[in-house]
Amino acid sequence: MNGATNHLNFDAVVVGGGVAGGEAALNLASNGYKVLLVEKELSIGGKMIMLSKVFPTLDCAACITTPKVSEISRHPNITIYTGSEISNINKIAENNFEVTVVKQPRYVVVEDCTACQLCEQACPVSVPDQYQYNMVGRKAAFIPFSIASPKAAAIDIESCVLCGACEKVCPTHCIDFTQEVQTLQIDTKTVILATGFKLFDPLMIPRYGFGMYKNVITSMQMERELAPTRPFNTVLRPGDGKVPDKIAYVLCTGSRDATVGNPICSQICCMYSIKQAQLLMGALPMADVTIYYINIRSFGKGFEEFYQQAKGMGVNFVKGKIGKISEQDNGNLTLRYEDINEGILKEADHDMVILSVGVLPNKDASAFFSQDELQLDPYNFIYQTDELVSPARTSIPGVFVAGTASGPMDIPDSILSAGSASSEAISYLINGQ
Amino acid sequence: MKKKLGVYVCHCGGNISDYVDVEKVKKAIEDEGGVYLAKTTMFACSDSNQKDMVDDIKRDDLNGIVVASCSPKLHLTTFRNVSERADLNKYNYVHANIREQDSWAHSNDKEGATEKAIRIVKAAIARARLAEPLVPNKIVAQKAVAVIGAGVAGMKAAIALSDMDCPVYLIERSPFIGGRVAQWGKLFTSNQPGNELVEGLYNKLINRKNITIFTNAEVTSNAGSIGDFKLKVRVTPRYFSGLCSDDQLDKAIEACPVEVADEFNFNITKRKAIYRNTFSQYPQTGVIDMINCTRCGKCEAICDKIDLSQKEEVLDLQVGSVLMATGFDPYTPEAGEYGYQETNRVVTLPQFARMIEMSDKKLMHNGKEVKNIAYIYCVGSRQPEGGNTYCSRYCCTSAIHTSVEVKKKFPKVYNYHFTRGIRTYGKQEQLYAESLKQGDIYLQGDEDNLPEVVVQEKKTLVKVNDILSAGRAIEVEADLVVLVTGMVPRADNSVGSLFKLPKGRDNFFNEIHIKLRTVETFIDGVTIAGSCQSPKNVMESVNSALAAAAKSYSYVSKGELETEPVIAEVDEALCTWCDACSTACPFDAISMSNDKEKAIAVINNAVCKGCGMCLPVCPTDALNLIAYSNKEIESMIDALAVD
Amino acid sequence: MEIEKGKTFKYLKEKREVSQQAKDGLKEFNRIKKAILDALKEGELTVIQLSEKLNMPRPEVVYYLMSLVKYGFVATGEVDDMDEYFTYKIKQ
Amino acid sequence: MAEKIRKSAKILVFSTEKISDPAIDMAGLLKLHYPPTVYTISVPCSSGIKPRWIMHAYEKGFDGVFIAADGTDCIFGESCTEKTGHLVGKTHTMMKQKSIDPARLKMAAICSVCSESFVKQIKGFNEYLLKTINP
Structure with a gap:
């Protein structure tokens, strides 16, 4: 079987099996189109399936993701390749793409x-x-x-x-x-890119001590600690297994920060941090949770109310920029920050710090295309050529973008954007342009 | 047939099992009559558990299933599908809600919650023992969608549906289509003017053969439901039988003696009772506003295409689905709110946008050049007391974009932003940076420290204790105060009531599930798009419009829909035909039949909606609702009542 | 060569060298696993106690201990009076 | 018969699938607590509840029955309120015949987001019933 290639036909290839890709695939499939869903990881479900609960309803993420995932995996019109990556996409003509997939x-x-x-x-x-x-x-x-x-x-x-x-x-x-690596040649009529986002790596901000101080963790790690399938079976600090009781969130870690190359706002960190704070207060009733922020951006439906609810539960909100984090002998952390309300420098001790890391572009997609140019925006997200009127269009006609591949967004916006991409893809499939 | 039931009690990854002892629940019910197997599961809805259920049903020949988990609104269909995959009639599946109505509601009383769960599951078992296999009704779905509202969301949805080969009726209440975007100047991020955007969409709309546009048209009644909505649409005439020449129309408008406030310009200008579209509105023709017209006939005398005798029409439309895109109203400040209406130096952001559009060279207001502009944010949003608690999402970006545009057009102005924390989420952040770069001043208050507007005879002052400079009291003398008003639901959203659309706490139309089912509503066949669901910017509205179009299309594309077989049935032995039930039925689904030995009631299965209104009125208890029979309900009550 | 079902690893072993890193990693894990399990044989310990006893950094103790909990070798004991540290014990 | 003092009354709620049941779900979501001896059976529309079901509940030991009615939001038509009122009246007559305190049946319109109102109503009803159970 070494090096064997198979030729397969689909109406649409959806790249990325997260919420956006899954939703787009389902929309197309339920309208009778044959879809190939290509996922790099070993499971579909993207980042959402890894979350604890979701704001502002506090539904458990698994409860609302798993049925969707199971609908996708059972749909007769959807074929799923996990552990697979796109190596090339060539546009031959309208409604005619050649896609090469490498299946590990x-x-x-x-x-x-x-x-x-x-x-x-x-x-x-x-x-x-x-x-x-x-x-x-x-x-x-x-x-x-x-x-x-x-x-x-x-x-x-x-x-x-x-x-x-x-x-x-x-x-x-x-x-x-x-089993060997398989290279598959696929003919398809349209392509939807739902390649998602990457999380900011806080190693890029050495003054926060991530990597060095083990009780400084990322928000995604805390997400796992709070999830039903959690690594420690309760919330513990990874430095010494202590149940934390004075927890700090550092918002805008890697967002709104030109010094790390990401000047834009990640759109989700305020809300997921507020959500985690609420969950922590539930899990550890004695705990103190402080959120250090620049602006709280609770802008979506029910978000502002959710923010007020967190305040009501006793979450501390401090408008302040974190200068430096340092570690004490017992593993506790000292945060040096500028209290903006009072205009002075302050210090505060916490026994665990969560860095609310931002959303970065996944640049994989532009490398798929060797002939055509998939344009990126100034922040390296996929460029939306007609952002206001046809937000799913890209610089290559017939290639559409769904979800966070085009910019930071939360789950509902990803779902809507996937609806938008699939709707445009159907029009393209019918009208051939 | 003796029932062999499978019962699954879900942990929901802690959501249930943190408060309800699920193992205890399992033990308590495993010896109930009919229970063949009882299991607990971490996630009943997970793929692996679904597979296990299918295997269990097939292996053990189970003929009834109970899952005790979350609300049936989330997963009833999931588990009905599981039954079907195992070749078990899906109506032999019974759902028990032990999350929303138990573990979460009684998270303060674990013992009580566990006790309640046991009874809820026992009641579901009692019901499953009696459940009968049923066959869903099939109904014809009209392959057409009514899109209500022709703003950017409605227009885009109509085009998408048309592309999917689905006939569309686009119904707009006002005389012109284009909605709120038509009233806006340059739009962020493309900087395309609103009128151009509307023009592009309009040109597409009129080229589609399967789109019918109605302006000046309002849906006045609705009968029917998913698959077959029967709408009455009242179309008010434009009072034009054809096109007048531009010149004639100008003269006719000039001749009109009636002047009223122009709502397109948010009442900062006036228009006549006969008026034309502005260049951003379509169709490009005139219209007469009969509410204000005095029928003096002066315009009719100028152009013979003007016809005051036109009569309003009522049309009947039949569609399979309705897509609501009725949009929003800008918040109107109360008199005195930040000086509104106390001085004409205070305007709203939409009014200001119109002012910029209408001025060139110098930004003038009341005969004076405007230099200092103070923007007050969160007017009508995030209100600390009562009123609107939500954030309107679009306004920070919109206000900053306006301030950037005004500075470009009139470089001499100074912008002062009185904010409550800037929310330029995502890539909109770049705009905030641009505004800072051009020298705009930002000041910030919070809910306990709102800015204050002091109106004096000659000047207007805006004051705040600025938290960005350690609470220093700062005041700005403003030539113009712009109130950055949020979005509120349409003042007249009565069309929503015609479809019984539920509203949320914020009074916007409510979706089924905020995360994954944002465009569907509890009313089958009705979808929502754009800012009638919640505040949105243009791109977000368009995304939701396309998502809603795809959803509406899925209701009608197959030409056929399955509906619940839950309808009323008559016990012929007990019925003595007294007419009480047919009077009670709101759908005329019951009539008298003489086919048998005596007169009895018969149900028209295709028309019956299964509300059960006929049940309590029957003097002989001859009526039952399928799946809600006396036996089923009373056996559930028995199970719940046991001490 | 003949590929025997259930012993296909032999086939791959012919074709592919196991990396030194993988071999070393396994050795290291076995060493630490044994050390932790031996230490816990004498009684329940907290992360800090284990760290002192084994002369191993605390974060590493947490990581390996939690892995051993996950693999079913170790169970979580009681939390101290201050609700701060749990003890860990050999799973019976 | 000597009964021990009960902490909460046993209440049967009839909810409606599209309107009031979602409100009761949301009460759970918002963690608005009410007594766990409140049980819900949901039906398509409150105007389809049979008086004999309500009477059956009292016979089996329920202290109170609460109808979480659709009110004017009912998707089956506006006559719902009137018809639900009518069946409540009919049940009251039956209750009087059996010497059951008519106040043990309560009806209120609960809209799809009226979670707080539901919890308030249920708590009030529970307090009233407790007074009659534990005099």
Whole structure:
């Protein structure tokens, strides 16, 4: 099978299996179009499936994502490739694209895997679990996370020592180390890019001490600590396992900050931080939560009320810019900040600091196109050529953008943008232009 | 048939199990009559659990299922689909709500919540024991959509539907289409003027054969429901039988003796009772406003295409779905709110936008050149007491964009922004940076420290204790105070009541689920788009319009829809035909039949909506609602009542 | 070569070298796992106590301990009077 | 019969699927607490509740029955309020015949976002019922 290529036909290729890509794929599929959904990770569901609860309703993210994910994975018109990446997209003519997809071997036959986890138990290897943002280990033979879709094991071949323990215990003999990289040639009529966003890496701001001080974590790590499938089974600080009781949020970490190359606002951090603060007050009733902010941007439906609710629950809001974070011997952290209301420098001690990291562009998409130019905006998000009237259009006719690939947005806006992209794609499929 | 039931109690990843002892619930119900297997599950809705359920049903020949989890509004369909995939009739599935109506509502009383969960699940089991397989009714879906409101959202939705090969009726209440965007100048971020944007959309609209546009038209009644809405649309005439020449129209307008405030310019100018579109409104023809017209006939004498004898028409439309895009009103400040109406030096942001559009060279107001402009933010939004608690989302960006544009057009002006914290989210941040760069001054108050407007005879002062400079009291003498007003729901949103559309706490139309189902409403077949759902900017409105179009299309595209088989049925033995039920029925679904030995009531299955209004009025208890029979309800009451 | 179902790892072993990093990582994990489990044999300990006993940085103790909880070797014990630190014990 | 003092009354709520049940759901979402001895059965429309169901609830030991009615929002038509009122009247007559305090049946219009009003009504009703149960 080495190097074999398959030729396949679809009406649409959707790149990215997060909420936006999933919604776009569903819209197209339920109108009778054949869709290929290509996802880089081992599971669809994007970042949303990893969240704890969502603002402003405090629904658990899993409760509203999993049914959607399962609808997508069961839809007869949708084919899903996980662990797969686009290597090239060529536009031949209107309604005629050639897409090359590279599918990495999972070393597990998904159809035969029952997710019994015996391989996971047998595997001797332990490496940091990327789905828990490295706060805990996972095996080299592993199920990505409990609500993953497909819910099937995978082998992390880079960490695998090829001991064969997993194969020995697998009751369905679904582990298969003979799998190879597959290159697939796909003909399609339209392409939707839903490649999502990347999180800001706070290592870029050394004065916050992330990486050095273990009790300084990112908001995504806290999201995991609060999720039902959490790494520690309760909220603990990773520095020494203490239950924190004085927690600080540093908003605009990597957003609205030209010094790190990202002058724009990430649109979601205020709200997810307020949400986490509310959840923390619920989980740790004795805890003190302080949010250091420049402006609170609770602009969406029900958001301002949610912000007021957090204030009512006793979350402290301090208008202040954080200058420097330093660590004390006991792992506690001292925040030096400018209190804007009083116009003076102050210091405050906290035992855990959460950096509310911002949204950065995922630049992968522009590399897909070798012939045509996929234009990016000044911030490297996909450029919307007719932003006000046809927000899903890109510089390549027939290629549409959905969700955060075009800029920061929250879940409802991603869903609407996906609705918009699929609607434009259907028009394009019907009218061929 | 003896029931073999499967019962699944969901942890909901802690949402339920943090307050309800789900293992205890499982133990308490596993010996109930009919229960064959009982399980707990971390996420009942997860794919793997759904698979397990299908396997269980097939392996053990289960003929009834109960899932105790969240509200049925979220997952009833999910589990009905699971049943269907396992070849079990989906009406043998019963949902028990132990989250919204138990674990969350009683999170302060774990014992009480657990006790309640046990009874709720037992009641659901009792119901599942009696559940019968049912077949959904099929109805014909009219392949046409009515789009109500022809602002940017409505226009864009109409075009999208037309592209999907779906006939559209675009119904606009005012004489011109274009909505609020037509009233705006340059738009952020493209800097395209609102009128050009509207023109582009209008040109597309009139080229589509399957779009019918009605202006001056209002939906006055609605009968029917998803698949077949029967609308009555009242069309007020324009009183033009054809086009007058520009010259003639100008003369006719000049001749008109009636002058009224021009709502297009937010009443800062006047217009006649006969008037033409501004260049951003379509169709490009005149109209007579009969509410103010005195029928003097002066205009008729100038152009023979003017015809005051035209009569209003009422049209009947049949559509499968309705897409609401009725938009918003700008908030109108109360008299005296920040000096509004106390001096003409205080205007609203929309009025100011019109002023800029209408002035060139110098920005003049009341014969005086405007130099210092003070913008007061959050007027009508984020109100600390009563009123509107929400943020209107568009206004920070809009005000800053206006201040940037005004500075470009009139470089001598100074902008002072009295904010409550700037919310230029996302890429709009660049605009805030641009405004700072051009030298705009930003001052900030908060809900306990709002700016104050002092109106004096010759001048107007705006004061605030500025929290950006440690609470220093700062005052600005403003030639013009611009109140940055938020969005409020349309003052007359009666068309929403025609469809019984639910409204949220903020009085905007409410969606089913804010996260994942933003354009659908609780009223089947009716979708919402644009700022009638919540404040939105142009791009956000367009995205929601396209999403709503796709959703509305999905209701009508197949030409057929399934509806719930929950309808009334008559126990012929008990019925003595007394007419009480047919009088009670709001849908004329019940009539008398003489086919049998005696006169009895018969139900028209296609028309019955399953409300049950006929049930309590029957003197012989001969009527029942399928799935809500006496037996089913009373057995649930029994299960809930057990001590 | 003949590929035997259930022993396909042999096939890949022929074709691919296991990285030194993976081998070292496994050794390291086994060493720390043994150290933590041995230490806990004598009784329940907190992260701080373990860190002192094993002369291992606290954050590393947290990471490995939590991994061992996840893999089912260690269980969480009680929290102290101040509601600050949990103890951890060998899972029976 | 000696009964111990009860903390809360046992109340059966009839809610409507599209209007008042979402409001009761939202009360949970907002963590507005009410007694856990309040149980809900939802029906398509409040005007379709049979008096015999209500009477059945009293027979089986419910202290009170609360109809969370659609009011004028009812999707089945405006006559809903009047018809629900009528069936309440009919039930009151039946209750009097059985010497049941008519105040043990309560009706209020609960709109789809009237969560706070629902909780307030239920708490008031509970207090009233408790006074009659634990005199």
